[in-house]
Amino acid sequence: MEKEKSAKKKFQLPHIYVILFIFSALAAISTYFISAGQFERVPGPDGRTAIDPNSYSQVEAAPIGIADFLTVIPRGLIDAGEIVFFTFIIGGMFMVLKTTGIIEVVVDRLANRFAKNSILLIPILTTVFGVGATLIGTPELSLVYIPVIMPLIIALGYDSIVAAAIALVGTVVGFTTGVLNPINVGLSQKIVGIPVFSGLPLRLILFIVCISVGIYFIMRYAKKVQQNPIKSYVYEDDQEKRGLYKQKDKIEAKSMNTRQKYASVAALIFLGILVYGVLNLGWFMVEMAGLFIFMGIVVGLIAGLNATQISNAFTEGFREVLMGAIIIGLARSVAVVLEDGQIMDTIVYSLGSLVGEMPSILGAVGMYLVQLAINFIIPSGSGQALVTMPIMGPLSDIIGVTRQTAVLAFQFGDGFAHILFPTSGYFMAALVIAGVSWQKWIRFYMPLFLVFSAIGIVTLVIAQMIQYTG
Incomplete structure (x- = not known):
């Protein structure tokens, strides 16, 4: 038994702090070997800043020295402040809701x-989250979905990875296929000068195919965990959650008291305001965080909590997501290094030139691989x-x-x-809210990512062969 345990522990990915620090260090070293260069920035669609593709020129080298490198992590935290503090606020708000007892009652009833x-919840929730993301383009809402569905998923005998996967896979499939997504499809089509949302039928087919594949992978893993909880990748990590949300053999139907009922109505009203703000007012993380603060206070007071209890709940929630907030700053530090060293644009220019050297039949696949590489350093869809x-x-x-086809790539x-990449701020925050380490998520998601990539490559080859225009 001891030999088996030691064999299993032979290879273990380093702590995520270490991985991100190594990425930042490698980026700093690369500033000594990659030529500094820059594109001119010009006004782009919807008042955003874009680049002039014909303006690339080399500039004076700006290698990152030791003194500069010492500041990249705190500067990463500052640059990623919007996501960092959104993570804190959502953690605090959810803890207030949990303290009111509303979540416990809802979980018992749904369980x-x-x-x-219970397995039917997976296709239902994954599809709903996917449809939302493919219409409004906000995968960041997975940060809201995860804490809401986590207690229910655990109570039904699954694990934290299943809860995270329902939210993350659903939203990322919706966002990627972008049936009517203004953030990636709409913006990129505007930039390249083709009709906005043209080519919709193929994107709709891709959504159906990819969401079905995602649901299959999640359900396969979920059934395995439900039948034998020890096979869960986060079995030990979920011990406390299982004790908190464990489903009893005979569950006595719990009911809300009057104050909890009014508090639940208030919470639903706040969520309605959130959806309206995102869809119609262009709200993002700052506005959402502000709303969540007031939501926690108002719902807590209505449910009968006093000011001290609400404050303590917020503090406990902040503590729960602290590690995730630090990870977000560490991830952002990689981009800070590349920007300070003036090599971000050089990398983009070089990768774009590389595609031009590929055979025509592989041109679209080359574009996909280039976009995939660039996504590591520019994880924002609109930014990329x-x-x-x-x-x-x-x-x-x-x-x-x-x-x-270039848009599709x-x-x-x-x-x-x-x-997939730890440089994606909202994704790392979502994992922390779910209580899942990046290393264990990769163990679950990598096979599915490879399948998604295969679907993408096959689609791009077909698009190239038929000269896809929509």
Whole structure:
């Protein structure tokens, strides 16, 4: 037994802090070997700043020295402040809701209702989250979904990875396929000069295929965990959660008291305001965080908590997500190094030129691989579109790839990696809220990511062969 245990522990990925620090150090070293260069920034669609693809020029080298490197982590935290503090606020708000007892009652009722057909929750929730993301383009809402569904998923005999996967895989499939997603598809089509949301039928087919594949993978893992909890990748990590949300053999139906009922109504009203703000007012993390603060206070007071109890609940919630907040800053430090060293644009320019050297039939696949590589250092969908699509649009004309296919390559390269690379801030925050380490998530997600990549590559080859225009 001891030999078996020692064999299992032979290879273990380093702590995520170590991994991200190594990435930052490698980025700093690369500033001594990669030529510094820059594109000129020009006004882009919707008032955003884009690049002039014909303006690249080399500039004076700016290698990152030891003194500069000492500041990149705190500067990463500052640059990623919006996501960092959103993570804190959502952790605090959820802890207030948990303290009111509302979540416990809702979980017990839903656990009773789905006790015999709990597996049906996976396709239902994954599809709902996917449809939302493919219409409004906000995979960051997985940060809201995870704490809401986590107690129920644990109570039904699954684990934290299943809860995280339902939210993360659902939203990333919706975002990537982008049936009517204004953030990646709409913006990139504007940049390359083709009709916005053209080519919709293929994207709709891709959504159905990818969401079905994602649901299959999640359900296969969920059944394995439900049948034998020890097979869970987070079995030891979930011990406390299982004790807290464990489903009893005979669950006495719990009911809310009057104050809890009013508090639940208030929470639903706040969520309605959130959806309206995101869809109609352009709200993002700052506005959402502000709303969550007031939601925690108002719902807590209505449920009968006093000011001290609400404050303590917020503090406990902050403590729960502290590690995730630090990880977000560490991830951002990689981009800080590349920007300070003036090599971010050089990397983009070089990768774009590399695609131009590929055979025509592989041009679209080359674009996908380039977008995938760039996503590591520019994990923002809109940010990556504004940097890469002004280059990829004209380049596609040169190598015989339609601009619609170039957009499709961007979607695949940008999208599925959002929940793969540790430089993706919202993704790392979501994992911390779920209580799942990046290393264990990769163990679950990597096979699915490879399948998604295969689907993307096959689609791009077909698009290239038929000269896809939509």
